[in-house]
Amino acid sequence: MKNNTAIVFITGAFVHHSCWDEWKKYFESKGYTTNASPWPHKNAPAETLRNSHPNAEIAANRLSSLTDYYASIVKALPEKPILIGHSIGGLIVQLLLQKGLGAAGVAIHPVPPQGVFTFKFSFLKAGWGPLGFFTSTKKTFLMSFRQWQYAFTNGMDCDEQKDAYYKYLVPESKLIVRDTITRAAKVNFENPHAPLLLTSGSTDHTIPASLNYANYKKYKHSNSVTEYKEFEGRNHFVLGQPTWREDADYILNWLNEL
Numbered sequence: 001m002k003n004n005t006a007i008v009f010i011t012g013a014f015v016h017h018s019c020w021d022e023w024k025k026y027f028e029s030k031g032y033t034t035n036a037s038p039w040p041h042k043n044a045p046a047e048t049l050r051n052s053h054p055n056a057e058i059a060a061n062r063l064s065s066l067t068d069y070y071a072s073i074v075k076a077l078p079e080k081p082i083l084i085g086h087s088i089g090g091l092i093v094q095l096l097l098q099k100g101l102g103a104a105g106v107a108i109h110p111v112p113p114q115g116v117f118t119f120k121f122s123f124l125k126a127g128w129g130p131l132g133f134f135t136s137t138k139k140t141f142l143m144s145f146r147q148w149q150y151a152f153t154n155g156m157d158c159d160e161q162k163d164a165y166y167k168y169l170v171p172e173s174k175l176i177v178r179d180t181i182t183r184a185a186k187v188n189f190e191n192p193h194a195p196l197l198l199t200s201g202s203t204d205h206t207i208p209a210s211l212n213y214a215n216y217k218k219y220k221h222s223n224s225v226t227e228y229k230e231f232e233g234r235n236h237f238v239l240g241q242p243t244w245r246e247d248a249d250y251i252l253n254w255l256n257e258l
Contacts, residue, residue: 003031012087016046053171054139063179113187122205126151132174140171189218195225201234
C-alpha cells in the first residue's frame, strides 16, 4: 500500500488521544500523513479532563455517534485512509470497514463486536467498574490507580504505571462501554471488507488474546484479507509500552505487503 496514504488513528476509551503522538511521528517519518482526532468533548489536556469529572458531556457519548463522528472524518479525506484503532477504537475500525470507509484497517487489542464474549476472569474484573452498574450514567467513570494497574499497565514498574496514569488517563462514558454489547457494535462477519489485521497481547487483562483470536475467527469472507498477530508480553497499555515500536514495525510491514 502506498505510503502517502493517510492514516486515521482512533483512540480507545479511558485514555487521551496523545497516546498516539509517538505513533504519528513514526508513521509520518515513513511518508504517511496522520490524524488522531480526540473524541467529542475530550479536546483538552488529560489533567484538565480528569479535573472535570464527573463530566456530563463526556458521559453522554455513545458508540453509534462516536462511530459516525469518525466516519465523518474519514469521508472528508480525498481518499480512503488506513484506519488504526486501539481497544474501542479497534472496534470502530471494524465497524467502519464494514461500511466500506477504509483502504485497510488495524485493530490493536480491539474490544470485540456484539456476540463475541468471554467469561475469562480478567476480562470480567477489568470491565466491571467501567460498566458502572447501579451508578448514574449521567456521570463519567474515572478509573482509580489500582484499577489502572490491573486493567492497563499490569506487569510494568510502579513508577511507569504512575507516569502513564497521570499522562493519559481521562474520565469515560459508562454508556460507551455498555454499547459494546448492543447492536451498535454489530459486525456482519460474512461480508467482504478491506484488509484487516487484528493484534493482541499475551498479558492483556482487559481484552485477553483469546478474545481477540475469537474475534478474528468470526470473519468468514474467503476473498477478504483478515490476519491475526499475538505479541508476547503486551498489556492493554500496548501503545505506550517500551515495545511499541516493534508493534509499529510489524504493522508497517503488513501494510507494505498489501
